[in-house]
Amino acid sequence: MKDVNFIFIREKIASSYxxxxxFLGLITITISLLEIKIPSHSTILILLLIFMGIAEYFPVRFWRGTSSLTFPIIYAMSWQFGIHITIIAIVLVTLIIHLHRRSPIQRMLFNSTxxxxxLILAEWFSNKCMHLLINNIDMSVxxxxxxxxxxxxVFFCFFNNRFYDLLMILLPQPYSIYQWYKKTVTVFLCETFGFSYAALMHVLISKYSVEVNEITVLFFFFPLVAISVISSFSVRIRMEKERLYExxxxxxxxxxxxxxxxxxxxKQALKGFFGIQAYGIWTKDDGNxxxxxxxxxVHFDISDHSEKFEGISKNLVFNDWKTGTAPGDExxxxxxxxxxxxxLIVNDELVGMFVAGKSRTAGFFPEDVQSLATFSNQLANVVKTRILISxxxxxxxxxxxxxIAREIHDGIAQTLAGVIYQLESAQKKYRDKPIDMQQIVEKSIKDLRGSLGEVRYSIYALKPYPTQQLGLKQAIASKIKSLKQEYELDITYHERGxxxxxxxxxxxxxxxxxxxSLQNIVKHAQADKTDVLLSYxxxxxxLRVKDNGVGFSLFESMVKTKNEPHYGILHMNEQAEQLGATLQIDSSVGKGTEITLLIPDSQTRGA
Known part of the structure; x- marks a missing residue:
């Protein structure tokens, strides 16, 4: 509450300023209107007024403002027609430009006044200083x-910028020393160029006795206006390039x-994105x-106000926002x-909302809004894709x-129900026939073992695969480590490439x-040494797995495993065929076993 009151007080002070x-500017303008005299060379005045308007309309943009190259024109007009006509001219140009850009009235009035x-302060102080210098020093014209x-x-630049700086300090929005420095350097460079250009005018008039007329004014100030327009477009192009890169x-x-x-x-990329100082991104899923x-x-808890976004169907811009004037602005x-x-709208469906803010009134230029709208369109598609994936x-x-429910119902549940029925029937029917009872029990045990295998396979299939969970290298290392600990095997692992x-x-x-391969070594090979090689x-x-065990007959093993196609040698061979790989098994009784898997995978193509 104290922060809100403090901000309100600063706003009141800034508004009073x-x-x-x-008010002082309006008094100055009124006095100038009363003191105006009809100029003798109205064509020159009109030319200067047009040049002033063009130079003011194409300023050099910098942080939180702009600086134009109008000073030489302002000085020339003041030198030729007096300060009062110059004041009316600059006020008229400023008002027309602000009206064209639809600037807030308060800003338009402040900039004009x-x-x-x-101007009036610069004229007064410079005249006072000149009187002191002329009385004490003899100098040429x-x-x-x-x-x-x-x-x-110096005086015009000083007063014009101090009025602006004082306003920035009084406003509750942050105005750092770095921001002031950046703005001051830009203004200093513009004013230095303006002084040099105006000084050239005096040098040319003094050296070549040039008469000031419509032709000389046109030829002298046309390059200045051209420089102003070109530099303005150059800065805009550079800023647009930076904007596109961002x-x-x-x-x-x-x-x-x-x-x-x-x-x-x-979040890191959005920091300072087009000068944004606050933002929030919401997604809408299942009405929430x-x-x-x-x-x-932004406030710490901002989720309670998001339901107010429902009524927003198009982009909204608030140039002078105060709490309560925008949806969910709390x-x-x-x-x-x-x-x-x-x-964030996709196919006429509202899937989210992106809200951004700046501390300056009318802080979003039209090109900023267009770029942010492009960003929002991309964001909307990504949010929609995320919802669809979810x-x-x-x-x-x-x-x-x-x-799983169907498999349990059609497989395990049916098997268990059948076994229970068989056992119950056998209990009643074969009380005095132990041999028949033994056969039924054996069949039931076999069925139960089959169901147990199905349950284990389903559980195994539901678990994430080790290579997905750990990665291939870590999964292999984990498997070898567990077998070493459990069976005390001597397993050596090598990786090449x-x-x-x-x-x-x-x-x-x-x-x-x-x-x-390792499971077969543990169960059947009776080996005391195993080598594993993975070569990229x-x-x-x-992949090569080699042991020094008892070996086996490949033909007998293939015949034995025909009834178990999902495991053992047949399963390994099926996987290899699906990948276009080669599975080679070299083994004979008493000479150990070597299993080699060769998978095509070009290093340039990747996986």
Whole structure:
């Protein structure tokens, strides 16, 4: 509450300052209107007025403002026609430009009267200083004009910028020393150029006795206006280039998805994005609004106001925002003065909301709004994709649950029900026939073992695969470590070449082949030494498992495993065929076994 009161007090002080400067400026303008005399060379005045308007309309933009190259024209008009006509001219030009740009009335009034007040003060102080210098120092007309120009330039620049700086200090919005420095350097460079250009006018007139007429004014000030227009367009192009680059960076981050880890990168990229000082991003899923991201001058708990976004169907811009004038605006600090709302709409469906704010009134230029709208469109598509993926995952989970339920119902449940029925029937029917009873019990045990195998397989299938959970290298290391600890085997593992990412199917085939080979060694080989090699080659990935055990007959093993196609040698061979790989088994009784899996995988193509 204290912060709100403090901000309110500062706003009142700043508003009083604005009205005070405007009042003094209006007095200056009124006096100038009364003191105006009809000029003898009206064509020159009109030319200067046109040049002034063009130079003022194409300023050099910097942080939180602009600086024009109008000073030489202002000085020339003051030198030729007097300060009062110059004041009316600059006020008229400023008003027309602000009206064309639809600026707030308060800003339009302040800027106009600020120029008028700065001009009259610069004229008065420079005249006073010149009187002191002329009385004490004898100098030529050229030097007198140059010193008068320098004094007028210094005082005009000083008053014009101090009026602006004082307003920025009084406003509750932050105005750092760095921001002041950046603005001051830009203004200093513009005014230095303006002084040099105006000084050139005096030098040319003094050296070549040039007569001031329409032709000389046109030829002398036309390059200045051209420089002003070109520099303005150059700055705009540079800013547009930076804007597009920023937009490219942020949209690149967004296109990577809205996962928890990537949100940190998006938040970092949004810092200072087009000068944004506060923002919030919401998503709407199943009618519920959820805060996705926030930063800057926003309140800690901002979720209670998101339901007010429902009525927003198009982009909204608030140039002079105060709490309560915009939907859900309670989320922002009172220091924020400009707000823009961008509904995230895909196929006429509202899927989210992006709201951004700046501390300056009318802080969002039209090009800023266009760029942010482009960003919002990209964000809307990503949010919609995220919602669709979430819905697909829910459907997949539901389908998987239904599948498991069907398998349990049609498989395990039916088997168990049948076994129970058989046992109950046998109990009643074969009380006095132990041999028949024994056969039924054996059959029931066999059926139960089969059901147990199905249950274990279903449980195994539901678990995440080790290569997905740990990665291929870690999964292999974990498997070897567990077998070493459990069976005290001597297993040596080697890896050659540069490891690279493989597809899940290739990693699974490698791990399954390794796992099956090691299990066979444990169960049947009676080996005391095993070597495992994983080699990343330029065109292939090779797995070789070699032991010094008792070996076996491959033909007998193939016949034995025909009834178990999902496991053992047949399973390894099926996986290899699906990948276009080669599975080679070299073994003979008493000479150990060597299993080699060669999977095509070009290093240039990757997985």
């Amino acid at each position: 604005l009205y005070f400067i405007s 600020q120029h008028a007040l700065s 050229l030097y007198e004009n140059l010193i008068s120009l320098l004094l007028f330039c 937009l490219f960076l942020i949209t690149t981050e967004i296109s990577r998805g809205l996962t928890g880890g990537n949100l940190k990168h998006i 609004w959820n805060l996705l991201l926030k930063d800057g001058k 989320i922002f600090d009172s220091v924020i003065r400009s707000l823009v709302y961008f509904p 819905e697909q995952e829910k459907r997949m989970i539901l389908e998987e649950r239904n599948r 540069h490891a690279r990412a493989l597809s899940f199917s290739k990693e699974r085939a490698i791990f399954d082949t390794l796992q099956e 080659q330029s065109e292939h990935v090779l």
